[in-house]
Amino acid sequence: MTRLSEVRGKDRALCFLYGASALIGLVVMGTMAVAFVVQNADAGAAGVVENFLRDSTTNLASQFVYMDLVLVxxxxxxxxxxxxxxxxxRHVWAYIVGAPAIALIVTYGLFMLVRQLKIAALRDADGQIAVQARARSAEEFADGSALRPVPTMASQ
Structure with a gap:
């Protein structure tokens, strides 16, 4: 995989944007998580989870935000x-499963960073994508072909 030090131009700027969003999200959401755990420490580990789920679904406003987050x-x-x-x-499942454990902003930012590094690796010297990633149509997604990997330069 391409290293960040090898990436230039728009790809590098996007990598920094995605990395910064993941890092900021980690700091903000981590701080909030620690504060919640400290505030509820007397309830024990199971009690902290129970209190979090109760607090996050207490009223219609919190239910709205919680359900929106789940759907997103x-x-x-x-x-x-x-x-x-x-x-x-590889390991896309870890980004998806990690979202509720860490925070969606963190895992999505990391995924987008890795994705941009993959895209940068496909660019040739002229800045063109060497192997075009195919656009996915609704039919391809429905028949499952959108879920098969596109051959990359390394696999040809």
Missing amino acids: WAAVGAYMIVEGRRYGI
């Missing part, structure tokens, strides 16, 4: 699966 997580998960197959990104 599902949509982003589908996107990550398709793009992961398209660019040959």
Whole structure:
């Protein structure tokens, strides 16, 4: 895989954007998680989880935000699966499963960083994609062909 030090131009800027969003998300969401755990430490490990689920679904406003996040997580998960197959990104399941454990902003930012590195690796000296990633149509997704990896330069 291409290293960040080898990436230039737009790809490098996007890598930094995705990496910064993941890092900022980790700091912000980590700080909030630690504060919640400290505030609920007397409830024990199971109690912290129980309190979190109760607090996050207490009223209609929190239920709205919680359900929106769950639906976004599902949509982003589908996107990550398709793009992961398209660019040959391994362990996509870890980004999806890690989202509720860490935070969606962190795992999505990391996925997008890895995706951009894969795209940068496919560019030739003229800045053109050496192997075009095929656009996926609704029919390809429905018949499962969108979930098969596109051959890359390394596999040809």
